[in-house]
Amino acid sequence: MDPVWGYLQANRSDIEVDLERLVKAESPSLDKRLSDLCGEELKKLFRDRLGLEAVMFPQTVVGDNMRFTYGEGDSQLLILSHFDTVWQAGRLTYRVEGNRAYGPGILDMKGGIVQSIWAVKALKESGLMPAKKIVFLCTSDEEIGSNYSRELIEQESKRSEAVLVPEPSIARTGALKTSRKSMSRYFIRIRGKAAHSGNHHEDGISALEEMARQIVYLHSLTDYSKGTTINVGVAGGGTCYNVVAELAELDVDVRTVNYEEAERIYKLMMGLSPVLPGIQLQVEGGITRPPMERTAHTERLFQLAAQCGAELGLSLKEGSAGGGSDGNFAAALGIPTLDGLGAVGEGPHAEYEHVELDGLPVRAALLAKLLTRL
Template sequence: MIADTRRLVETETPSSDHTAVAQGARDIVDLLNERIGAEPETIVIDGVTHVRVRFGALAPKVVLLTHQDTVWPRGTLDRIPFSAQNGLLRGPGVFDMLTGLVMSIHATSILAETGQNLEGLSILITGDEEVGSTTSSQLILEETAEAEAVLVLEAAAEGALKVARKGTSIYQVEVKGKAAHAGLEPEKGVNAGVALGMLLPQIAALAKPTLGTTVTPTVFSGGSTQNTVPDRGKVAVDVRAVTIAEQERVDQALHSLNSDVPGAAVTVHGGINRPPMPCSAAQDLFERAVSVADELGVDRPESAEVGGGSDGNFTAGAGIPTLDGMGAAGDGAHAEHEHVIIAQIPPRTALLAGMIRSVLGGSE
């Protein structure tokens, strides 16, 4: 499993590089064939490559939901090479979530080797989760529509299974002004930077911490040259909320923004991306996971409610039973210290295999 994880990590598959994601998909197809003898299909939507393998002709009863894209640009391996030392796996994407992807393949292989009937199992590996699943969200909902269990192989800090996630919304707030020479006639310009700066406190004030709602301006850009009044400025805004009502409140407020700077025009792009994942969608599956862990003699999993979103938000939001955080245990998603605890890979893979067997039915 460590060798297979290294194989995927060293391919490097940043979400924005569709060619790299396509190469990653080819590697995954080969790996599925080698480990399970499966014949996966690749599905290309708006240039993004996804991989799906179904066992049997019936609608999936259990869906293992994974993604192979990462937040790390190509070349990160030069700085953070893959390693398996001191009990930890390291490398770009090893925690989020390439080890989990490998776990899904090996859990399925374990079941196949023990004679488990895999009819009704599906593994879906998407290529754009880290950028909002804009091309894969409908595919995810179609694949899981009749599922009794969606098991999401996102990683888990300290190993806790995710039973609830906040909903996510993604925005770009743009301000258009008017350029002018900053030295000769700045009064003839409309400073988009000043206008944008005045909007930032309004945007941040939309947060309601007591309700779990965060509204965070993140990436800024604007202007052209040092001696020109900036005619454009923009900021990305990240929104997390526990309820749809809060997502809708912030959405309406952001799309109603106006500038007090004369001549400045505000345009807001984006909206609600993922609905919240409520505890109700995970409760029965979490209780099943505790029971399976007891049967296998591995540590009982803890549960956690988190702010980060995943593709499990889509399925849980649609009322489909979903348990998240079934992947690797470790820490450092999207961070320099990203790592996986090697000793936790076998028991967590066993737990995943046990969950699949429990839902599909069959001998222990």
């Protein structure tokens, strides 16, 4: 058995203890108090396992971001992760059923964080640390768009030879992610004209009717052959059943595989025209995450990871994801970026979110070997 993998297998129980410890420290994105308490647990893990102290980046709305640096050298490798989750406190609980561990954010992406810590610990204990700095950047707002951490992510990415993202692997296949879609968000405010729906219906202009027509049009822009999806996820308006609705609002999500398509949809959104006479439309928003497009740099990074995987008995594949991650920002800067290096499991953002416990040591070994090759 590979010595690093052997070390991690021998310490599997401690890895699982650390995973439980971090998952139980719940960290909803918009609950700063809980996120910072989770951050304290994270700092303890880095201190206990690697002897590292955090460099803090305080925040006022979300949890504080933090950076840990192991080793020395003129160049660095970046392990990019987030510790916030989509779950409100108490919504899910940690539990183990056979080979599966369940809990809020356990797959997305606390399992990947724990694996990353143990990957570097295995290299340290085996005397195989590369002659480079390994930087861990842990952010607290990825699930809500990374508005408070994007600048920090981009700064740290620019200093790095490669960016490794321990987000979960692709479900059922364990594939790594060499591309991700862009993410765009738009808010549409519709203003019509209120009127009594019985006495003066003809004097009103229904914002809700306009909303319905716009939803049909927006959804018609979805083109699966191009990998483009448009989803009106939230819609509402009106004040009372007997009043012609004066106001309505839409919250729209757009995903595309490349920047050109994202720009095309942006122009369409900004050029939306009313269907009904007398309606006023106001559109705000734009591209929130650039796409992570597969490049020659990404391909070389994946091939190197595949070689490492083969040495561990893994037959790794690559794939694309519709969801974005902080790796999108690094990739858009031209930095070689590989995603999906985290835990194996299923159900991110779902009640059955879980990791496969026997996959923790081998996936940590994969990351460790990749760090040495880089």
